[in-house]
Amino acid sequence: MIEIRTAVEADWPEMFAQDVRAFGSPFETEARPLIRRTLDLDRFVVARDSSDGALVGVAGSFALTLTVPGGAQLDAPGVTWVSVAPSHRRLGVLRSMLDELHARHRAEGAAVAVLTASEGTIYERFGYGVATLVDEVTIARRTARLRDPLPGPLRSRAVEADAARERVEELYRRWHAATPGSVSAEQFWELFHADPEWARWGGSARRYLLHPDGFVTYRVDEKDRAQLDDVKALTDDAAADLWQTVLGLDIFDVVTADLPSDHPLREMLVDPRSVKTTDRKDRLWLKFLDVPAALEARTYESDGDLVLAVDGVPYRLTVSGGTARCRATEEAPSVSMTGPTLAGLYLGATAPSTLDRAGRFAGESTALRIFSTSRQPELGTSF
Numbered sequence: 595m596i597e598i599r600t601a602v603e604a605d606w607p608e609m610f611a612q613d614v615r616a617f618g619s620p621f622e623t624e625a626r627p628l629i630r631r632t633l634d635l636d637r638f639v640v641a642r643d644s645s646d647g648a649l650v651g652v653a654g655s656f657a658l659t660l661t662v663p664g665g666a667q668l669d670a671p672g673v674t675w676v677s678v679a680p681s682h683r684r685l686g687v688l689r690s691m692l693d694e695l696h697a698r699h700r701a702e703g704a705a706v707a708v709l710t711a712s713e714g715t716i717y718e719r720f721g722y723g724v725a726t727l728v729d730e731v732t733i734a735r736r737t738a739r740l741r742d743p744l745p746g747p748l749r750s751r752a753v754e755a756d757a758a759r760e761r762v763e764e765l766y767r768r769w770h771a772a773t774p775g776s777v778s779a780e781q782f783w784e785l786f787h788a789d790p791e792w793a794r795w796g797g798s799a800r801r802y803l804l805h806p807d808g809f810v811t812y813r814v815d816e817k818d819r820a821q822l823d824d825v826k827a828l829t830d831d832a833a834a835d836l837w838q839t840v841l842g843l844d845i846f847d848v849v850t851a852d853l854p855s856d857h858p859l860r861e862m863l864v865d866p867r868s869v870k871t872t873d874r875k876d877r878l879w880l881k882f883l884d885v886p887a888a889l890e891a892r893t894y895e896s897d898g899d900l901v902l903a904v905d906g907v908p909y910r911l912t913v914s915g916g917t918a919r920c921r922a923t924e925e926a927p928s929v930s931m932t933g934p935t936l937a938g939l940y941l942g943a944t945a946p947s948t949l950d951r952a953g954r955f956a957g958e959s960t961a962l963r964i965f966s967t968s969r970q971p972e973l974g975t976s977f
């Protein structure tokens with residue numbers, strides 16, 4: 595028998611130990627208090643084996659907000675810290691914990707839940723689909739030059755960590771409000787600013803480049819490359835200014851970054867071959883808890899009307915003037931798809947035509963054009 599219940603403080607040392615074991619993290623015990631302060635234990639469950647009381651599972655969520663196309667910010671529980679002891683795998687412990695969490699999230703009134711996944715085949719069965727992607731790029735800094743006219747005089751400045759604190763938080767909040775697919779970072783600022791050695795994964799302390807409308811953070815990694823962790827610009831001018839400053843980081847042959855696939859860096863350069871995409875990774879996974887509320891929360895770039903079945907439940911979705919009305923209906927659907935497929939459309943990560951070519955939905959595809967967006971969504975913060 596497995597008992598699932600809300601975590602309490604006495605569970606915390608075992609929760610931490612299990613997480614370290616499950617993910618092979620090199621965290622030290624000294625990390626425990628700082629990490630503890632990122633979590634609200636009321637939002638966590640533990641699974642214990644009733645035969646001996648052993649802790650065999652942990653799962654929980656951060657109370658995040660998610661920006662959707664049009665700028666609305668939804669409460670979006672960010673499911674996290676998911677692990678099951680190796681002695682108790684494939685017995686349904688994860689399923690029981692997620693069922694409990696999702697029931698709580700529905701009761702809180704959340705329209706969606708989100709997570710980042712350790713493996714690509716775990717979460718679709720629980721209703722999650724890939725909702726944001728990112729390209730890992732390598733930039734040959736010595737050959738990468740911005741096209742004329744070069745931005746300048748440059749307003750970006752290298753700033754020490756202490757001086758960057760408040761401005762980075764303020765810029766991130768502005769960027770989150772303006773960027774579909776991004777989540778809030780409030781729980782994580784203390785850990786972010788502490789920048790402890792164990793959280794650097796072999797890299798240097800975090801360095802900052804700040805502009806009035808954007809920022810870059812980077813570390814020098816173990817291969818002596820400048821690894822950009824944040825590239826967040828609110829305007830095209832800020833982006834050009836920050837990139838010109840990054841490309842001025844003499845010494846480094848190579849700069850790495852994770853960028854949305856529609857990022858204009860290649861088009862900004864004289865030699866587009868200075869940028870190579872080395873990987874494309876799923877970032878945010880999203881599950882619908884309340885389809886009508888979620889679909890009404892975003893805006894649409896064109897109007898339309900369709901009956902869309904999601905996991906077999908038909909909804910009439912009517913978009914007029916860019917805003918949607920969505921209601922359950924008895925009408926026959928014109929398009930049918932799963933929740934995970936809709937997750938790909940919802941924030942704009944995947945074009946309807948791509949899903950059509952992949953055979954991911956049944957029915958008439960033209961009506962799905964309303965989901966098209968002009969920008970790729972971007973997660974911005976790992977959790």
Ligand SMILES: CC(C)(COP(=O)(O)OP(=O)(O)OC[C@H]1O[C@@H](n2cnc3c(N)ncnc32)[C@H](O)[C@@H]1OP(=O)(O)O)[C@@H](O)C(=O)NCCC(=O)NCCS
Nearest residue numbers: 616676677678683684685686687688689710711712715716
């Ligand atoms: C992933 C993990 C949490 C699964 O826990 P579990 O209790 O064994 O999972 P369950 O028995 O509840 O499995 C539920 C379903 O998910 C499937 N599943 C579980 N782990 C899977 C995996 N790694 N890959 C693919 N499918 C998986 C099961 O086959 C089962 O499918 P079914 O219901 O369709 O038959 C566990 O293996 C683990 O702790 N892994 C290491 C840490 C980790 O990766 N955590 C996820 C962080 S995002």
